[in-house]
């Protein structure tokens with residue numbers, strides 16, 4: 001059993017390293033040194049995850065619960081914890097300071113020990129102890145769950161040293177902040193168990209779980225990795241599209257095109273095993289409970305024993321015409337009553353891909369072959385259908401389809417390579433999208449400011465960042481304070497209150513989790529922000545609840561938009 005302290009020591013070491021190669025070496029050494037049981041846990045922990053995004057288990061600890069646990073464990077008041085968050089600007093440092101103070105208090109007042117009953121023996125905790133407690137926390141939800149979660153958190157903080165608490169606190173809100181992302185872990189697994197990085201990547205593509213890949217690599221090297229398969233109820237990352245500047249350019253790039261309407265809704269991946277249906281969002285979260293109408297439609301109209309299907313769920317009005325993008329997102333929120341939502345915001349599901357059918361993985365087949373099988377197993381009706389696809393290399397034909405899509409209230413067209421296989425998580429050239437000039441950017445909210453006067457209780461301005469996939473960092477690019485309705489400001493304040501990880505005066509630092517779609521006039525060079533760019537006249541268009549922070553615009557894309565603006 002490895003002590004959690006050893007994990008915390010490695011995190012501390014990594015925090016002081018800037019080179020990715022060195023980080024990879026340290027992570028690789030740690031992966032080699034631990035047991036097979038600990039391997040999947042540590043693989044996720046080191047990236048700041050407790051469970052994979054798609055797992056049924058979810059931790060669901062917000063910062064307010066964490067503050068209360070730290071307050072109880074340290075004996076400091078909630079207000080003192082909040083002050084520490086403000087002064088240290090980091091939840092990890094807050095935990096270190098709070099538990100440090102607790103020790104001093106304990107010496108002063110032995111009587112208080114009985115309050116910390118669970119840690120009276122001051123035993124060290126192992127990595128697996130921490131994981132077990134997290135697992136227990138994930139089992140509680142709804143009314144009365146807070147106290148059970150609290151008990152577990154207190155146990156963890158009471159039995160950890162203040163150094164361990166730094167990483168424990170950050171892990172609790174799944175924001176470890178040591179800069180280790182999927183790329184580094186993939187390379188570390190490859191190095192630790194001597195399997196080429198390409199094979200690790202392929203295993204990851206099929207399973208979406210680096211923990212599982214690490215165990216396979218350790219137990220049987222390439223051979224075991226090559227046995228990894230896609231599985232029902234374990235979603236895979238979705239294939240994405242690049243913007244094409246023009247239809248002519250798309251034909252030049254791909255030749256023959258498979259042209260489909262681009263629907264404006266939310267992407268879903270549906271896993272069907274007999275009558276058991278699971279639906280995953282673009283962020284790979286299990287959203288089945290929000291979409292009972294889609295579950296029914298799939299049960300009735302998809303003629304397959306087992307299948308993995310992909311499509312776009314679109315909110316429609318009584319005539320079947322598409323409604324605003326915000327409406328579909330309401331359907332995914334748990335805070336609304338599902339039955340009312342199903343009644344008020346009906347959906348249609350437009351299926352456009354199939355990755356698995358009756359035991360066969362179809363991902364490596366061409367789009368055309370996959371589509372034949374998709375068409376054959378879906379009975380088209382109002383609630384679910386496979387929309388038309390046209391094969392052509394004639395620019396006029398594509399232009400007509402594009403015009404018809406826009407006239408119908410849809411977003412544009414998808415122009416796909418008919419021969420291409422499905423590449424999970426890739427934004428390559430095999431799927432192109434054409435829609436009216438895109439003047440919005442999807443950016444991650446990393447910080448914010450409380451408002452003034454009457455709006456002092458509302459967050460009024462948000463700091464935005466783009467993503468650097470090289471090192472997994474979010475690079476500031478500007479602030480947005482316009483485009484919000486009062487109702488939206490109140491709703492967002494509630495959401496962001498659970499993501500506060502540091503506070504200084506009116507400024508708050510936020511766990512990067514929420515993506516804003518931002519309209520802007522121009523991208524300018526700037527020394528004010530870490531990205532080296534700033535936005536002129538940014539305003540909020542949408543909250544992209546369907547996107548994860550890693551799906552925000554990359555710094556490369558910002559650079560290329562900047563260059564294209566200059567002609």
Ligand SMILES: Nc1ncnc2c1ncn2[C@@H]1O[C@H](COP(=O)(O)OP(=O)(O)OP(=O)(O)O)[C@@H](O)[C@H]1O
Nearest residue numbers: 239240241260261262263264266267312352414433
């Ligand atoms: N026929 C279709 N085929 C594939 N994707 C479609 C189709 N119709 C709508 N879509 C949606 O379009 C998206 C493809 O664009 P992209 O991968 O760039 O996603 P995105 O970043 O959300 O872009 P956007 O903001 O343009 O929707 C898919 O993720 C899917 O949600």
